[in-house]
Amino acid sequence: MNYDVTAVRAHFPALQEGAAHFDGPGGSQSPTQVARAVADVLTSAVANKGVMTAAERRATEIVDAARAAGADLVGGEPAGIVFGRSMTQLTYDFARTLAKTWGPGDEVVVTRLDHDANVRPWVQAAAAAGATVRWATFDPATGVLTPDDVAKVVTARTRLVALTAASNLLGTRPDVPTVAATAHEVDALVYVDGVHYTPHAFVDMSALGADFYACSPYKFLGPHLGMLAAAPALLEELRPDKLMPSSDVVPERFEFGTLPYESLAGTTAAIDFLADLVPSPGTRRERLARSFEALEQHESVLLSHLDNGLAQLPAVTRYGAPDRHRTPTTLFTVANVPPSEVYRGLAERGVNAPAGTFYAYECARVLGIEEAGAVRAGLAPYTDKSDVDRLLEAVADIAA
Missing domain, CATH: 3.40.640.10 (Type I PLP-dependent aspartate aminotransferase-like (Major domain))
Structure with a gap:
């Protein structure tokens, strides 16, 4: 089932500002229809x-x-x-x-x-x-x-x-x-x-x-x-x-x-x-099922690209097992660079990926990141490969 991310992106005026958005877990951008x-x-x-x-x-x-x-x-x-x-x-x-x-x-x-x-x-x-x-x-x-x-x-x-x-x-x-x-x-x-x-x-x-x-x-x-x-x-x-x-x-x-x-x-x-991410006939519930199937496939490919790219950077530590079934969300830190500074550096490069513990207070304590937090990159229906490439290039630059 084909997922046309270019067609999807055309409905999001916020993307015209030029940033690559990985801040969807905190609040997504909205399409014109909304x-x-x-x-x-x-x-x-x-x-x-x-x-x-x-x-x-x-x-x-x-x-x-x-x-x-x-x-x-x-x-x-x-x-x-x-x-x-x-x-x-x-x-x-x-x-x-x-x-x-x-x-x-x-x-x-x-x-x-x-x-x-x-x-x-x-x-x-x-x-x-x-x-x-x-x-x-x-x-x-x-x-x-x-x-x-x-x-x-x-x-x-x-x-x-x-x-x-x-x-x-x-x-x-x-x-x-x-x-x-x-x-x-x-x-x-x-x-x-x-x-x-x-x-x-x-x-x-x-x-x-x-x-x-x-x-x-x-x-x-x-x-x-x-x-x-x-x-x-x-x-x-x-x-x-x-x-x-x-x-x-x-x-x-x-x-x-x-x-x-x-x-x-x-x-x-x-x-x-x-429901219309992948236009098709049927009830709204049926169309939601088909659209989410296509979206999951799209996000899975991008998540693998993101995980593999971060794995190539020795200074980056990722949290959680990349082979486990999860939403398209990656949490990471960069050696010798505070997460807040990684956040700032990404923002300066037009990549929106915030740092913190994101109200997951108990989770952060178990992971041992309750003080400084970590950088969270989350994909959304409007994320494309060029966004992921920009994130990877920016992290590599910051980690260098």
Whole structure:
């Protein structure tokens, strides 16, 4: 299946500024279609959701379309799609809600591979409820978290397992279905952080075994927003704190205040754009499957080129095993050059690849880079071979 990266790149005005972007894991660039969708809402008559006026109906249609698009993206149901300001905000909200049923003797499992947004909300909610936190860690030599690493801390008292589908620092993709099966054997819920996974893989939350699947549209070409998917029946069981007059229907009971309609329209446009990365007939879900298959092949080739190029530089140390299945993300340092200076040097050469620990606090501690961090290079749908070549040439120059 042919992936025409030149045609894809033509839709991204930001690329005309000339930088090679490897900063997608922190926030991707957006295509014209997303910007236009946002602008169309902001320049149209829009009111709070309703049916009486055209402005109210437009708002309702925008929300319904975004829920349908979100469901198609992750293999969920429109009535199970919840929107919020960010994945972090949504996770805090759901942690507080779920913790209402926890108490002393209950246990929550978190991992040291995860972004802190899928760690600290659970740790803090457990502490408030008097529940116990159990930690699953990974092998720092490989960057791999195995199902056994998680299984050995899951017990009959486990109420929830929080796990990333892909490490935002290393790109490592744990075996989520096997971990989820272990959790479900003890009737524990599974909360999956899909923020770094969603931009690179065709998501099927049921196949993953995710009871909750959280992601961020601004990581997959859309606006700044958070999205969570769950079965509507599961959401019906949860009672979040909310304003007395606000809606109690699912999923609205989890959405506080008026939704950002322009961002929802942009999210729909981003998902439609992803579905048409490789134009083909069929439903949006079917087109997403084909487009992500082609995207994964494209990114895999570029990642191999990047890894092989960095391996030729003796001064470069890479973290995680390059032969492991991971998102197209590479973490590295350069001998005798602080990561912040590598970051600066790359930027001066028109290559955007930031350095730090990127809120993966526990992961960075295990790797021993919590102080200075490392440089992270992440690919995106608009990355081409010339971008990778520019990065490799720049790193070689800095390392010389």
